[in-house]
Amino acid sequence: MRTYFFILCSVLSATTFAQDLEALKRDTRQKVLPLLPKVSGMMQETVxxxxxxxxxxxxxxxxxxxxxxxxxxTGWSIRRVSLKARNAERSTPDSWEVRQLADFNIRAAAGEPLETLEHGEVVNDKGVSVYRYIRAIPVGSVCLSCHGATESLAPNLRAELIKNYPHDRATGYAAGQIRGGLTVKRPL
Ligand code: HEC
Known part of the structure; x- marks a missing residue:
């Protein structure tokens, strides 16, 4: 009887945990995802x-x-990161983010749509449990004027980029690739 009780409890708490995770993911999405269309819309309009x-x-x-x-x-840590950063100081991914971005590339190659590539989980961050979430940032055609093949960039733009970012790695992209991720770390 006792054993059954323990099994029941652990099944119930696993279910509650899964529901909590789903709720955390929904809430995180709702608060941060509007950023992505906002920035790309602003980019399109300005270009x-x-x-x-x-x-x-x-x-x-x-x-x-x-x-x-x-x-x-929100009080959360929110960043843009990339495996090929233009601004390395601001956008270099940590090891968790590197793993997720590499996984996004694998999932994209297997046919998952870029627009919905995401991952969220509870991780131990220096002894503290935090919820981490990352969402892929796809390359659209408007992005190519600054993130496309170096030789395709307008010469004055290219000069400006080199001046500001001598270690720029964020060129050579094609539409339909993953530019990076929008990443969130929130306390539990
Ligand atoms: C007019 C030029 C320009 C266009 C167009 C452009 N970017 Fe950028 N992008 C930049 C610059 C400059 C930076 C460096 C920002 C910084 O200093 O933090 C950057 C940085 C980024 C970063 C942060 C990671 C990094 O490499 O430092 C992401 C993500 C990004 N761009 C995505 C996009 C996406 C997606 C598009 C298309 C919707 C786009 N960019 C279009 C100029 C551009």
């Missing part, structure tokens, strides 16, 4: 109306600013 040079600040200042606003509102 179309003011040209590519004028759109540099969208990725360089507007996106980080919006992310910071969301981080301040």
């Amino acid at each position: 179309a109306t003011q040209g590519v040079m004028a759109a540099i600040p969208v990725c360089k200042e507007k996106a980080p600013q919006l992310i910071k606003e969301h981080a301040d509102q």
Whole structure:
């Protein structure tokens, strides 16, 4: 009888845990995912109306600013990371993020749609349990004017990028690849 009780309890707590995880994921998505269409919409509009040079600040200042606003509102850590960062100081992934981004590339190659690639789990972060979530940031055609093949970039833009980012690794992308991830770490 006692054994059954323990089994029942652990099944119930595993179920509750799975439900909690689903709720955490939903809540995280709801708070941070609107950032992605906001930034790419802003990028599209700025490139179309003011040209590519004028759109540099969208990725360089507007996106980080919006992310910071969301981080301040939620109290979570929110970042953009990439396996090939342009701004390494800001966007170098940690080992968990590297693993997830590598996994996204594998999942994308296996045919999963880029727009919904995500992963969330509870991890031990220096002795503290935290919820981590990461969502793929796909490369759309508007991104190519600054993240496409180096030789395809406008010369003045290329010069500007080299000046600001001498160690730039964020070129050579094609549409339909994964530029990086939007990543969240929230306390439990
Ligand atoms: C007008 C040029 C330009 C365009 C177009 C552009 N980016 Fe960027 N991108 C940049 C610059 C400059 C940075 C470096 C930002 C910084 O200093 O943090 C950057 C950085 C990023 C980063 C952070 C990781 C890193 O490499 O430092 C991501 C993610 C990113 N861009 C995604 C995109 C996506 C997705 C698109 C298309 C919707 C796009 N970018 C279009 C110029 C551009």
